[in-house]
Amino acid sequence: MTGAPILTAAQMRAAEQAVFASGVPDYALMERAGAAAAAIIWRAGGLRDMLVLCGPGNNGGDGYVIARLLRERGVAVRVAALGESRTPSSQRARAEWGGPVEDLATAAPATQVVDALFGTGLSRGLDAAVAARLGELTQAASHSHAIDLPSGVETDSGALLSAVPRFRLCVALGALKPAHLLYPAAGCFDRLIYGPIGIAAPDQVHRLGPPRLMAPGVEAHKYTRGLVAVVGGAMAGAARLAAQSASSSGAGMVRLFAMDEAAAGPDAIIHQQVQTAADVAIALDDERIAVVLVGPGLGRDAAARDRLAATVTAGHRLVLDADALTLLAADAIPQGSILTPHEGEFRRLFGDLPGSKIDRARVAAAQCGAVVIYKGADSVIAAPDGRVAVAAGASTWLSTAGTGDVLAGLVGGRLAVTGDPFRAASEAVWLHGDAARRAGAAFVADDLPDALPAAIAARL
Numbered sequence: 001m002t003g004a005p006i007l008t009a010a011q012m013r014a015a016e017q018a019v020f021a022s023g024v025p026d027y028a029l030m031e032r033a034g035a036a037a038a039a040i041i042w043r044a045g046g047l048r049d050m051l052v053l054c055g056p057g058n059n060g061g062d063g064y065v066i067a068r069l070l071r072e073r074g075v076a077v078r079v080a081a082l083g084e085s086r087t088p089s090s091q092r093a094r095a096e097w098g099g100p101v102e103d104l105a106t107a108a109p110a111t112q113v114v115d116a117l118f119g120t121g122l123s124r125g126l127d128a129a130v131a132a133r134l135g136e137l138t139q140a141a142s143h144s145h146a147i148d149l150p151s152g153v154e155t156d157s158g159a160l161l162s163a164v165p166r167f168r169l170c171v172a173l174g175a176l177k178p179a180h181l182l183y184p185a186a187g188c189f190d191r192l193i194y195g196p197i198g199i200a201a202p203d204q205v206h207r208l209g210p211p212r213l214m215a216p217g218v219e220a221h222k223y224t225r226g227l228v229a230v231v232g233g234a235m236a237g238a239a240r241l242a243a244q245s246a247s248s249s250g251a252g253m254v255r256l257f258a259m260d261e262a263a264a265g266p267d268a269i270i271h272q273q274v275q276t277a278a279d280v281a282i283a284l285d286d287e288r289i290a291v292v293l294v295g296p297g298l299g300r301d302a303a304a305r306d307r308l309a310a311t312v313t314a315g316h317r318l319v320l321d322a323d324a325l326t327l328l329a330a331d332a333i334p335q336g337s338i339l340t341p342h343e344g345e346f347r348r349l350f351g352d353l354p355g356s357k358i359d360r361a362r363v364a365a366a367q368c369g370a371v372v373i374y375k376g377a378d379s380v381i382a383a384p385d386g387r388v389a390v391a392a393g394a395s396t397w398l399s400t401a402g403t404g405d406v407l408a409g410l411v412g413g414r415l416a417v418t419g420d421p422f423r424a425a426s427e428a429v430w431l432h433g434d435a436a437r438r439a440g441a442a443f444v445a446d447d448l449p450d451a452l453p454a455a456i457a458a459r460l
């Protein structure tokens, strides 16, 4: 399930220090990084003429190594620098390059541009003139490559500290950084390639990787595969959509406790009209229920409040979405639940927490003892024990009504199957993204459940 590790700038520095402490000289690590990046750029750009932009720090050092190695392969390389090299390794890399170094302010463009101005050491935005030069030279190139990070993005938050052009390729060195997955920085390149340089990374924060799912065993029956109950409310459609998604998620059975009478819908879903909070309590008094999903279409009035209270009191494992997140206070969330807030719901529940989206999700999960899926174009899944998976690059067509209801149903279904909230949340976000990819363009939320069986089959 886990993909590449994600390290902050400080964790990256600590990991580099550990490599140096093991006896690898500073400059050897820079050679490794430069060689990894040069190999990736060579595959992308071949013999096209190139301008490498080198900054004053070690990111610039990587640039000089890349320039030298691609010159050795026959590429017509020029180098333009932003001032002198200030670290011992980058000074050596510049000396090993040995060729002319132009001034960034006046260098002519080339077919390929390599941005090695700043990486994880950026402490403030680029000066306006430098940012403008970077923009001009990048736009003039048909092949643009950012080394480690596009210059101008803040490593740990993904914020843009100055104007950043869009690169064709970003080469992440040693580990992914939060800015590779968090927006807006994650939108500053078309493709991300990870270049390993042999550092050991802490293993708590990862990019979301493809899950490994299992087909039901021969002994399976509908109750062992998990019974998901969906408690609906005033807006019937949202709960129906969630129930439909849960029933295509691998769960054994879905019961929809709705306020309205059964509408036409998948007949596999057991529809039961449950009007009062007392009726909700009776319906949920069933030991076979593995997970209860509440929130989509619940409403926010007194009746919704009562239905939610009856649902929480029933004591089953909960997935809380939409209106449930608006009605509940953070300290009333039962431990072991899964929450699926979008930005607005997250801020209402947890306030304006400091730090990156990853930091905020982690604090929220620890605070309420629940797994939090902090949704958006970048979705951060955080567990109370500190584990985090970050998903970026989902189809932007997901920004349509009801796709959150589909995700919530899917989370409920995977939780019923696995019994493990972090795993269920991770599987659900992956499958949701894959279903969207399969649905293509301009889909509506109703199309996504139909795409789930194929998305699941692809992970068996």
Ligand SMILES: NC(=O)C1=CN([C@@H]2O[C@H](COP(=O)(O)OP(=O)(O)OC[C@H]3O[C@@H](n4cnc5c(N)ncnc54)[C@H](O)[C@@H]3O)[C@@H](O)[C@H]2O)[C@@H](O)CC1
Pocket: 016, 026, 027, 029, 030, 033, 034, 055, 056, 057, 058, 059, 060, 062, 086, 087, 089, 117, 118, 119, 120, 121, 122, 123, 124, 125, 126, 127, 147, 148, 149, 173, 174, 197
């Ligand atoms: N230690 C090493 O040998 C390795 C370093 N690596 C590379 O080194 C990078 C980190 O290197 P550094 O820590 O030297 O940091 P950078 O190269 O990102 O830049 C740091 C330098 O720029 C200055 N600076 C920061 N923001 C500025 C601004 N807005 N305008 C002008 N100057 C500014 C800083 O004062 C410092 O001198 C990584 O991103 C990666 O590319 C990796 O290749 C791994 C190996």
Ligand SMILES: Nc1ncnc2c1ncn2[C@@H]1O[C@H](COP(=O)(O)OP(=O)(O)O)[C@@H](O)[C@H]1O
Pocket: 322, 342, 375, 376, 377, 378, 379, 394, 395, 396, 397, 398, 399, 400, 401, 402, 403, 404, 405, 406, 407, 432
């Ligand atoms: N621009 C976007 N790019 C990719 N995914 C997005 C984007 N906007 C929203 N999403 C995803 O779509 C879903 C929307 O959920 P939500 O905001 O709760 O919508 P709704 O309540 O209408 O169902 C979430 O899974 C979210 O991560």
Ligand SMILES: [K+]
Pocket: 059, 115, 116, 117, 118, 119, 146, 147, 148, 149, 150, 151
């Ligand atoms: K860079």
